[in-house]
Amino acid sequence: MAYQEDEYLQIAEIQHFAFCPRQWALAYMEQQWQENVLTIEGHALHDKAHDDSIKEKRKGKIIVRGMPVASGELGVSGTCDVVEFIEDMAGVKIPSYQGTYRVIPVEYKRGKPKEGEEDILQLTVQAMCLEEMLATEIPWGYLYYGEIRHRSKVEFLSATREHVKNMLGQMREYLQRKYTPLIKPRKACASCSVKDICIPKLGKQKSAKKYIEGRLNE
Numbered sequence: 363m364a365y366q367e368d369e370y371l372q373i374a375e376i377q378h379f380a381f382c383p384r385q386w387a388l389a390y391m392e393q394q395w396q397e398n399v400l401t402i403e404g405h406a407l408h409d410k411a412h413d414d415s416i417k418e419k420r421k422g423k424i425i426v427r428g429m430p431v432a433s434g435e436l437g438v439s440g441t442c443d444v445v446e447f448i449e450d451m452a453g454v455k456i457p458s459y460q461g462t463y464r465v466i467p468v469e470y471k472r473g474k475p476k477e478g479e480e481d482i483l484q485l486t487v488q489a490m491c492l493e494e495m496l497a498t499e500i501p502w503g504y505l506y507y508g509e510i511r512h513r514s515k516v517e518f519l520s521a522t523r524e525h526v527k528n529m530l531g532q533m534r535e536y537l538q539r540k541y542t543p544l545i546k547p548r549k550a551c552a553s554c555s556v557k558d559i560c561i562p563k564l565g566k567q568k569s570a571k572k573y574i575e576g577r578l579n580e
Contacts, residue, residue: 365437371533373431373440373487376526379533380480385556386533387542394559422449424459431491436530442488444468454498465492467503474509479525481505482516486526489518 372390379386388394418425424447432439447456447463456463467488471481482505489500504513536543545560554560 364434367432367439370432370437370439371530373438373484373491375533376438376487376529377480377484379529380483381478381550382546382554383532383536383543384545384560385554387536388556388559391537391540391542394556423447424456424463431488431495433487433491433494435494436487436490436527437534438487438491438530440488440491442467442492443470445492454496456496465496465498465500467492467500468506468513469503470506470508472508474507475505475514479522482522483526483529485516486518486522490523490526 375386375390378389426445426447427443429442429445430439431442444467446466446468447453447459448466449461450464451462453462453464455461467485469481469485469488475481485503485505489503492498493500500518502515502517505516506513551560
């Protein structure tokens with residue numbers, strides 16, 4: 363099925379959902395968000411990457427910054443930090459340019475590679491959007507991490523693509539039910555930008571029902 367534009371999710375949502383479904387729900391369903399030093403640094407890095415006043419065209423390569431992308435099949439839209447078009451005889455034609463090009467999305471992150479897969483999923487969604495828009499196949503892209511100043515190559519595996527689709531389905535289910543997932547406290551909560559709203563410590567407390575049942579059984 364193809365989604366209508368008013369049904370689209372933002373590409374960035376999947377990164378938040380993969381990190382913590384509750385964080386995603388607080389930010390995108392309840393519109394609650396707080397900035398911290400980590401998110402501010404991240405915005406600064408993305409602003410530079412999205413600066414479409416910076417034009418780069420080198421021999422055999424075109425670099426596009428802040429490129430809007432969307433997928434009717436997935437029902438998502440957003441912006442790629444950087445998309446590189448590399449001359450390749452087996453590539454795809456690009457409007458306004460001669461020749462054919464291989465398409466490589468590049469996502470910029472402020473820190474270093476994460477233990478989780480949230481960054482990989484976000485980049486994979488971008489690639490899937492570009493594939494639909496340009497009628498091409500994109501086997502891999504890059505994650506650039508500002509803390510280590512290094513690119514990490516990401517292959518867009520079939521299992522990851524299916525995981526993206528399943529996760530988007532879960533997000534839509536929560537939206538339909540208007541349900542905010544419960545707290546699952548973990549180490550990453552300490553640096554979360556919505557920890558003061560989420561109050562993860564409350565997740566460790568017994569529910570009122572269990573407390574009353576315990577008292578009655580004494």
